Amino acid sequence: MSARKPQYHLHLETGRKRPAIFHLTEEKWIEATKRHRLLAKKLKVTIGWDNEILEQSLQSADFMINSFPPKNDLRLRAPRLQWIQTTSAGVDGLMPFTWLPKDIVLTNNTGAHGAKAEESCLMALLMLQSRMPEVIKNQQNHHWQGIFTTPIHGKTVVILGFGDLGQGAGRAAKKLGMPVIAVTRSGKAHRLADKVVKTNQLDKVLPKADFVIVTTPLTAETRGLLNKERIQLLKEGAGFINIGRSPIVDYVALANRLQKGELLGAVLDVFDQEPLAPTSTFWETQNLMVLPHISCDDPRYIDHLYDFWFFNFERFLNGKKLKNIVDRQLGY
Amino acid sequence: MSARKPQYHLHLETGRKRPAIFHLTEEKWIEATKRHRLLAKKLKVTIGWDNEILEQSLQSADFMINSFPPKNDLRLRAPRLQWIQTTSAGVDGLMPFTWLPKDIVLTNNTGAHGAKAEESCLMALLMLQSRMPEVIKNQQNHHWQGIFTTPIHGKTVVILGFGDLGQGAGRAAKKLGMPVIAVTRSGKAHRLADKVVKTNQLDKVLPKADFVIVTTPLTAETRGLLNKERIQLLKEGAGFINIGRSPIVDYVALANRLQKGELLGAVLDVFDQEPLAPTSTFWETQNLMVLPHISCDDPRYIDHLYDFWFFNFERFLNGKKLKNIVDRQLGY
Numbered sequence: 001m002s003a004r005k006p007q008y009h010l011h012l013e014t015g016r017k018r019p020a021i022f023h024l025t026e027e028k029w030i031e032a033t034k035r036h037r038l039l040a041k042k043l044k045v046t047i048g049w050d051n052e053i054l055e056q057s058l059q060s061a062d063f064m065i066n067s068f069p070p071k072n073d074l075r076l077r078a079p080r081l082q083w084i085q086t087t088s089a090g091v092d093g094l095m096p097f098t099w100l101p102k103d104i105v106l107t108n109n110t111g112a113h114g115a116k117a118e119e120s121c122l123m124a125l126l127m128l129q130s131r132m133p134e135v136i137k138n139q140q141n142h143h144w145q146g147i148f149t150t151p152i153h154g155k156t157v158v159i160l161g162f163g164d165l166g167q168g169a170g171r172a173a174k175k176l177g178m179p180v181i182a183v184t185r186s187g188k189a190h191r192l193a194d195k196v197v198k199t200n201q202l203d204k205v206l207p208k209a210d211f212v213i214v215t216t217p218l219t220a221e222t223r224g225l226l227n228k229e230r231i232q233l234l235k236e237g238a239g240f241i242n243i244g245r246s247p248i249v250d251y252v253a254l255a256n257r258l259q260k261g262e263l264l265g266a267v268l269d270v271f272d273q274e275p276l277a278p279t280s281t282f283w284e285t286q287n288l289m290v291l292p293h294i295s296c297d298d299p300r301y302i303d304h305l306y307d308f309w310f311f312n313f314e315r316f317l318n319g320k321k322l323k324n325i326v327d328r329q330l331g332y
Numbered sequence: 333m334s335a336r337k338p339q340y341h342l343h344l345e346t347g348r349k350r351p352a353i354f355h356l357t358e359e360k361w362i363e364a365t366k367r368h369r370l371l372a373k374k375l376k377v378t379i380g381w382d383n384e385i386l387e388q389s390l391q392s393a394d395f396m397i398n399s400f401p402p403k404n405d406l407r408l409r410a411p412r413l414q415w416i417q418t419t420s421a422g423v424d425g426l427m428p429f430t431w432l433p434k435d436i437v438l439t440n441n442t443g444a445h446g447a448k449a450e451e452s453c454l455m456a457l458l459m460l461q462s463r464m465p466e467v468i469k470n471q472q473n474h475h476w477q478g479i480f481t482t483p484i485h486g487k488t489v490v491i492l493g494f495g496d497l498g499q500g501a502g503r504a505a506k507k508l509g510m511p512v513i514a515v516t517r518s519g520k521a522h523r524l525a526d527k528v529v530k531t532n533q534l535d536k537v538l539p540k541a542d543f544v545i546v547t548t549p550l551t552a553e554t555r556g557l558l559n560k561e562r563i564q565l566l567k568e569g570a571g572f573i574n575i576g577r578s579p580i581v582d583y584v585a586l587a588n589r590l591q592k593g594e595l596l597g598a599v600l601d602v603f604d605q606e607p608l609a610p611t612s613t614f615w616e617t618q619n620l621m622v623l624p625h626i627s628c629d630d631p632r633y634i635d636h637l638y639d640f641w642f643f644n645f646e647r648f649l650n651g652k653k654l655k656n657i658v659d660r661q662l663g664y
Contacts, residue, residue, distance in 0.1 A: 176451070
């Protein structure tokens with residue numbers, strides 16, 4: 001009887017098609033085991049690419065890190081599986097959770113994105129306030145035009161969702177001296193927000209926004225939340241930022257208002273189809289900045305994920321409730 | 333004998349060719365007098381455009397706000413003149429001060445730019461760290477490419493000059509969690525800088541910089557300070573920002589390193605010739621963002637200038653030394 005004998009099988013499932021920063025590489029895993037030596041000794045680990053060794057791994061796996069877990073007959077194929085960790089914060093691609101046995105816990109990666117999201121929101125807010133889309137266009141045309149803008153200090157930002165990303169946006173706004181109105185499901189007060197309202201108050205606060213930042217997860221409740229009518233509620237000259245998910249917002253309605261020059265501009269980091277097709281009109285929409293889904297992801301992403309997994313594994317061993325358990329009804 | 337009779341003649345001299353935000357308009361002046369009623373009653377004010385009424389105004393003016401004061405025979409033409417206020421912070425265009433009678437005080441507008449400079453530096457630092465020049469180019473080419481970058485937190489910034497603009501840059505860096513090394517003439521410690529070194533230590537600190545921000549005024553000491561040899565001291569992947577004056581930096585050397593891909597990128601807000609000529613190669617230099625001298629100027633600039641002038645006028649009336657007196661040797 002030795003405590004050093006691996007007691008659990010962890011399977012890491014990864015995909016070559018995803019950007020390299022999301023690869024669950026052996027190299028990064030080995031680095032992580034050096035940071036968590038004692039915990040790592042309790043594990044037998046397999047790493048699979050593009051489901052090549054998925055079936056045999058499932059047969060003995062206790063835990064799995066996998067953003068695209070198999071949905072058919074999971075319990076039959078993975079008799080010992082009790083915990084799945086995703087690499088992403090958003091689990092909208094896995095809903096509804098009818099495929100997920102009740103006794104398998106699903107945890108997401110929320111918390112990994114806040115620091116980068118904060119800096120990205122700082123940048124996006126200031127780029128819009130400084131009318132960078134026009135300045136950039138002028139550079140392309142070798143055209144010098146003094147576009148002078150006031151500091152952003154004192155302008156109001158409405159932040160949809162106030163989780164990991166939303167609080168990052170909130171910290172950014174506070175650093176810029178901006179009043180923050182957060183819109184959340186609960187409406188519960190938060191130290192980073194001057195005011196928190198429930199989602200049903202959205203129509204009242206949208207017209208107050210100098211800037212809107214969308215950070216909510218995509219769920220049944222948030223899909224289509226910023227529909228055409230609500231995009232119309234944005235005041236003249238408002239700036240718009242989306243670092244959450246694209247189906248929350250009617251981009252066509254948004255683009256129409258941008259083309260008419262009614263809005264200050266938009267920074268969009270997420271799109272229905274990614275990569276955005278070269279033929280998309282959004283690339284050329286006036287005052288719209290297309291970012292390639294980079295605003296919340298640190299290249300050290302997987303290192304952080306591994307650290308978080310070990311943190312949770314220690315909780316598991318101590319019989320504590322895991323962190324980041326996804327609510328199957330709410331979808332985050 | 334009435335205290336309400338104007339005792340002093342203030343002449344405002346302005347130019348139509350400058351951007352409108354710098355115009356010393358009657359409208360803005362009237363607004364300012366409402367904020368400073370008692371002081372304004374002591375003044376007779378004339379406003380001249382493009383020197384059209386300059387000569388007769390000089391004959392009786394006690395004070396003048398003028399960024400391009402006449403340099404020939406000033407004492408003869410303006411026998412009562414005792415104080416000139418410029419609209420800009422930099423007075424490099426007025427040097428050397430051989431034309432300025434010893435008994436005329438020259439004050440500049442330093443202090444008006446810090447708030448905007450802070451936000452501009454925040455934005456420029458984050459745009460470089462996020463490799464926005466590449467992301468922008470990709471958008472132009474309808475090309476989706478996930479360029480992932482770490483947060484800027486913890487990277488070192490070297491700030492040249494630590495006056496109004498430099499401290500704005502310092503506040504920006506501190507908000508981003510960046511260690512700050514300031515390079516100043518005195519080397520005197522400052523709460524916003526982790527370290528302050530004298531200019532003669534420049535060669536030692538430049539290689540440590542992840543980012544360099546140039547904020548110094550243009551003086552005999554700073555002209556050509558960042559020459560070709562010093563640009564070569566910037567480490568691979570360093571970012572470069574200039575919100576000060578262009579002749580401080582060898583832009584050709586900088587552009588060469590940018591073209592070779594040796595640097596992260598540059599945000600340049602100032603150029604030798606402004607407007608930058610459409611034929612300039614800087615518009616197309618790789619990873620170089622051309623900003624049209626907008627980083628430190630708030631559109632409420634002249635309002636702030638008038639408020640500052642009244643603040644100083646009150647000091648004058650009370651026999652106190654004026655603020656922002658330009659040192660004729662140092663040039664700022």
